[in-house]
Amino acid sequence: MLPYKNLIIIDKNSEVPIYKQISLQFIDLIQEGKLLPGSKLPSTRSLALDLHLHRKTIMAVYETLVSEDWIDSQPRKGYIVSPNLPVVRPRSYHKKISPFSTKGKFDFDRREIIHFTFNTDSKNNIIIDDGFPDTSLLPFTTINKEFRKSLDKVITKDNSKYVLDSAGFKNSLQTFLNQTRGIDFSFENLFITRGGQMAIYLAASLIIKPGDKVVVTDPSYFIADALFEKLGADIIRVPVDDQGMRTDILEDILKKQNIKLIYVIPHHHHPTTVTMSVERRNHLLELINIYNPAVIEDDYDYDFQFKYDPYLPLASGDHNGNIIYIGSLTKVLGTPFRLGYMIATEEFLAAVSKLRILIDLKGDLIIEQTVAAMINSGDLARHIQKTNKIYSQRCDLLCNLLNEELNDYINYSKPSGGLALWLTFKPKYELSKIIKHTHENGLSVKSNFYCTGKNAHYNSFRFGFASMEEKKIRDAVHILKNSVKKMY
Numbered sequence: 001m002l003p004y005k006n007l008i009i010i011d012k013n014s015e016v017p018i019y020k021q022i023s024l025q026f027i028d029l030i031q032e033g034k035l036l037p038g039s040k041l042p043s044t045r046s047l048a049l050d051l052h053l054h055r056k057t058i059m060a061v062y063e064t065l066v067s068e069d070w071i072d073s074q075p076r077k078g079y080i081v082s083p084n085l086p087v088v089r090p091r092s093y094h095k096k097i098s099p100f101s102t103k104g105k106f107d108f109d110r111r112e113i114i115h116f117t118f119n120t121d122s123k124n125n126i127i128i129d130d131g132f133p134d135t136s137l138l139p140f141t142t143i144n145k146e147f148r149k150s151l152d153k154v155i156t157k158d159n160s161k162y163v164l165d166s167a168g169f170k171n172s173l174q175t176f177l178n179q180t181r182g183i184d185f186s187f188e189n190l191f192i193t194r195g196g197q198m199a200i201y202l203a204a205s206l207i208i209k210p211g212d213k214v215v216v217t218d219p220s221y222f223i224a225d226a227l228f229e230k231l232g233a234d235i236i237r238v239p240v241d242d243q244g245m246r247t248d249i250l251e252d253i254l255k256k257q258n259i260k261l262i263y264v265i266p267h268h269h270h271p272t273t274v275t276m277s278v279e280r281r282n283h284l285l286e287l288i289n290i291y292n293p294a295v296i297e298d299d300y301d302y303d304f305q306f307k308y309d310p311y312l313p314l315a316s317g318d319h320n321g322n323i324i325y326i327g328s329l330t331k332v333l334g335t336p337f338r339l340g341y342m343i344a345t346e347e348f349l350a351a352v353s354k355l356r357i358l359i360d361l362k363g364d365l366i367i368e369q370t371v372a373a374m375i376n377s378g379d380l381a382r383h384i385q386k387t388n389k390i391y392s393q394r395c396d397l398l399c400n401l402l403n404e405e406l407n408d409y410i411n412y413s414k415p416s417g418g419l420a421l422w423l424t425f426k427p428k429y430e431l432s433k434i435i436k437h438t439h440e441n442g443l444s445v446k447s448n449f450y451c452t453g454k455n456a457h458y459n460s461f462r463f464g465f466a467s468m469e470e471k472k473i474r475d476a477v478h479i480l481k482n483s484v485k486k487m488y
């Protein structure tokens with residue numbers, strides 16, 4: 001039923017009788033398509049109550065409309081809009097132009113928060129993303145089955161049996177993280193988010209005040225950079241080499257300046273995919289214990305380690321509670337599964353939990369139940385094991401092809417895990433132009449962020465090999481090679 005109370009406006013000072021004013025507004029509603037042919041009208045009694053009028057006035061309205069054939073009176077059913085009216089289309093109530101097609105009159109923060117664009121042109125059938133999993137490898141039957149079961153748990157006819165929070169999922173995730181990360185934490189130290197990005201946002205928002213100094217690597221994960229800028233941070237960049245963040249330079253900075261937050265990605269650093277060495281990890285932990293900055297350890301794709309003896313996260317070491325460890329299941333299960341988490345002190349998580357309520361009251365309980373079941377049955381661990389093997393083979397293949405076909409033009413280091421490889425072109429081969437050329441020849445590179453604009457000097461991109469079948473990897477390298485050869 002339409003909200004007639006709000007839709008019908010009566011002007012008691014008008015010379016037009018009230019029953020006529022209402023009749024005309026009903027005709028407008030019918031002509032504008034808000035009341036469709038055949039739709040039921042409220043009873044005279046209920047409309048009179050809604051509009052605070054006498055029932056006789058409403059009866060006069062309906063009689064007028066019946067006499068003009070706008071509505072029909074049906075025995076025992078009441079009044080309906082005449083079914084035989086010509087078809088009318090919904091239109092705006094008061095104006096012909098949608099109010100949303102204008103700019104609005106209010107002011108808001110128009111600063112450009114994000115300085116990148118993803119190439120979303122999907123005309124080409126070979127697309128290199130910047131490090132996504134291959135969702136075609138997911139155990140579909142299992143997910144289907146568990147999803148149905150979790151629907152029963154979350155949407156049930158018995159109110160007292162609803163699954164109302166993330167506690168069950170948290171329990172399962174805690175077991176999974178204990179088995180894989182070696183981090184010493186309790187249930188209260190774990191917080192669930194919708195993806196790692198939300199966790200970074202919540203943590204950084206609570207820590208950074210405008211003007212605070214925040215250390216990141218150079219280069220660093222561009223979306224975290226954008227967030228820190230938005231929060232007003234004074235960003236200090238520390239170079240990365242083949243052992244990860246240069247902790248010697250970081251130490252100099254910490255000695256001289258008051259650093260509020262360090263954002264670090266020790267495994268398969270984004271974007272360079274370098275894994276931080278043991279020496280640097282130990283040095284960083286020492287610095288954390290001396291200078292006590294907050295540290296966000298972003299371990300977005302820890303689960304993909306091609307070697308059997310991966311380094312444990314920094315958070316598994318001694319850090320006085322200064323580390324906020326952030327992880328994600330979106331890299332394991334694919335981006336449609338928006339699941340992330342944070343491990344931190346109970347006190348910090350209490351604040352995180354309050355902040356989260358402002359943007360999201362609850363997680364996706366159905367997905368959480370589904371993934372909890374996959375953790376409990378061992379399906380998730382098996383999926384990780386299987387995909388690790390395939391991604392490792394794809395990484396090997398890519399490296400072999402790069403050596404064979406593009407060796408003269410590029411530099412790269414083979415990553416020890418993860419979903420992407422950082423491919424740098426030698427300075428004389430301008431990558432932004434090469435990418436444009438490949439785009440015209442059937443190969444799209446999804447993110448050109450590290451070879452255009454202020455980042456042009458990196459002349460690099462992340463070659464996401466994990467989501468590509470072998471043939472596509474071969475074709476992609478071939479097109480890249482042909483483009484470089486044609487252009488130089």
Ligand SMILES: Cc1ncc(COP(=O)(O)O)c(C=O)c1O
Pocket residue numbers: 194195196197198221265270298300327328329330331339340
């Ligand atoms: C380094 C890094 N951290 C965090 C994230 C966010 O992950 P999620 O998809 O779980 O939000 C990403 C996503 O690509 C990432 O690359």
